[in-house]
Amino acid sequence: MTDEFGLVDPEAGEGFGDEWEEIDVSDTEADRIARRRDREFDEFRKRIKDADQFKVEQSVFDDATFAAIYKLVQDGHIEAFGGPISTGKEANVYEALGDEGRDVAVKIYRINASNFRHMRDYLEGDPRFEGIASDKKEVVLAWTQKEFANLDRARRAGVRVPEPVAVERNVLVMELVGLVEERARRLTEVRVENPETAHEVVREYMRRLHGAGLVHGDLSEYNMIVHDGELVIIDLGQAVTVHHPNADEFLRRDCTNVANFFSRQGVDVTDDTLYEYVTDAEPDPEADLDGSEKSER
Ligand SMILES: Nc1ncnc2c1ncn2[C@@H]1O[C@H](COP(=O)(O)OP(=O)(O)O)[C@@H](O)[C@H]1O
Numbered sequence: 001m002t003d004e005f006g007l008v009d010p011e012a013g014e015g016f017g018d019e020w021e022e023i024d025v026s027d028t029e030a031d032r033i034a035r036r037r038d039r040e041f042d043e044f045r046k047r048i049k050d051a052d053q054f055k056v057e058q059s060v061f062d063d064a065t066f067a068a069i070y071k072l073v074q075d076g077h078i079e080a081f082g083g084p085i086s087t088g089k090e091a092n093v094y095e096a097l098g099d100e101g102r103d104v105a106v107k108i109y110r111i112n113a114s115n116f117r118h119m120r121d122y123l124e125g126d127p128r129f130e131g132i133a134s135d136k137k138e139v140v141l142a143w144t145q146k147e148f149a150n151l152d153r154a155r156r157a158g159v160r161v162p163e164p165v166a167v168e169r170n171v172l173v174m175e176l177v178g179l180v181e182e183r184a185r186r187l188t189e190v191r192v193e194n195p196e197t198a199h200e201v202v203r204e205y206m207r208r209l210h211g212a213g214l215v216h217g218d219l220s221e222y223n224m225i226v227h228d229g230e231l232v233i234i235d236l237g238q239a240v241t242v243h244h245p246n247a248d249e250f251l252r253r254d255c256t257n258v259a260n261f262f263s264r265q266g267v268d269v270t271d272d273t274l275y276e277y278v279t280d281a282e283p284d285p286e287a288d289l290d291g292s293e294k295s296e297r
């Protein structure tokens with residue numbers, strides 16, 4: 001793997017206030033398509049259910065999920081499906097061909113996700129979700145929209161995340177990091193040749209995310225992928241605003257995970273020094289690397 005890990009630049013001239021994106025979990029076009037069940041959708045549904053990559057999931061995805069995929073195809077965001085990249089606890093990720101021949105990742109949340117309770121813990125207390133979190137479908141729909149909004153907010157704050165492309169119901173389309181032929185690896189799967197630089201980039205992204213009012217909430221070497229010298233933060237579904245009652249606890253946990261990973265790679269970092277850096281609006285870049293002005297030892 002190449003060893004640049006170059007920081008991306010934040011988008012100029014944009015501040016972040018306390019105003020948050022509207023989340024709407026009312027019926028979407030996909031729900032209407034699923035109910036209407038016209039011939040074209042029926043054919044699409046049959047075709048996609050027969051496709052090899054969906055054989056396993058066809059019992060897991062409901063008609064409205066197939067309708068959401070159908071809508072994304074009609075809108076031109078998905079041209080063709082490739083194989084599955086990942087089958088997680090709550091969502092499956094597929095590679096697909098998107099608009100203008102570019103590769104995309106399609107993350108499909110299962111409505112009957114087993115850790116629905118765990119999702120509620122993150123949603124309750126988030127100002128964006130007041131009045132939601134009542135039924136399973138609404139929670140998953142809100143969650144998917146939240147991941148889209150979080151990716152967009154993170155990107156604008158200069159955090160390298162997959163660029164969000166479209167969201168429909170419980171289906172999220174985003175930039176595929178890496179190539180269909182050469183899949184990006186998680187940080188845990190690669191040998192990090194320059195852990196110092198990688199650590200500097202990660203802590204800066206954590207700081208920018210925090211500055212934009214967000215805490216990742218599940219950050220570790222499992223939710224960072226590397227490709228072509230770039231380090232990309234993924235899986236922002238659970239990210240909460242800094243106003244969430246557990247935001248600080250989540251941030252501390254993120255710092256512990258990240259600090260543990262990099263200290264195993266020989267970097268001089270602790271959860272406390274990382275936390276300090278991340279929450280500092282104007283940190284001293286040298287502080288915790290060159291013999292620690294800030295950490296007491
Ligand atoms: N945009 C993307 N580009 C490339 N690979 C991705 C992308 N998003 C997810 N993946 C792959 O899919 C896996 C699961 O995605 P993630 O968003 O972490 O979902 P989960 O909630 O199941 O952990 C990741 O570990 C990564 O390997």
Ligand SMILES: [Mg+2]
Pocket residue numbers: 222223235
């Ligand atoms: Mg993940």
